[in-house]
Amino acid sequence: MEERKFICVSCPLGCSLNVIINNKGEVASVTGNSCPRGTAYAKTEVNDPRRVFASTVRVKGGRLPVCPVRSKTPAPKGKLKEIARAVAELNVKAPIKIGQVLIHNVCGTDVDIVASRDLA
Numbered sequence: 001m002e003e004r005k006f007i008c009v010s011c012p013l014g015c016s017l018n019v020i021i022n023n024k025g026e027v028a029s030v031t032g033n034s035c036p037r038g039t040a041y042a043k044t045e046v047n048d049p050r051r052v053f054a055s056t057v058r059v060k061g062g063r064l065p066v067c068p069v070r071s072k073t074p075a076p077k078g079k080l081k082e083i084a085r086a087v088a089e090l091n092v093k094a095p096i097k098i099g100q101v102l103i104h105n106v107c108g109t110d111v112d113i114v115a116s117r118d119l120a
């Protein structure tokens with residue numbers, strides 16, 4: 001058995017979660033949560049931690065030299081450095097539309113990198 005502590009970030013309340021993990025690596029219990037989303041968050045943090053990735057990409061011929069981007073959905077935490085390298089190598093031609101997919105299935109994660117704004 002292992003005990004881990006997390007802060008649930010699913011809403012601004014930020015409940016402190018105590019998570020008991022059994023010998024098989026499974027979540028055995030979650031306490032400290034004020035709603036079921038805390039349990040779901042703890043299970044994701046233990047089994048498949050993910051984060052929204054945000055950065056900028058270089059733009060050719062745009063009104064600005066860079067455009068902010070983010071992952072359309074949270075990406076696996078263990079892949080964030082690899083994703084950052086892929087995004088750093090990207091050069092995009094203007095114009096760009098907000099939500100435009102700039103990298104599909106980045107680093108084989110099933111996550112798309114999309115533009116966070118329009119750029120003429």
Ligand code: SF4
Pocket residue numbers: 008009010011012013014015032033034035036037038039041
């Ligand atoms: S457990 Fe529920 S109430 Fe607490 S931070 Fe998470 S989502 Fe908010």
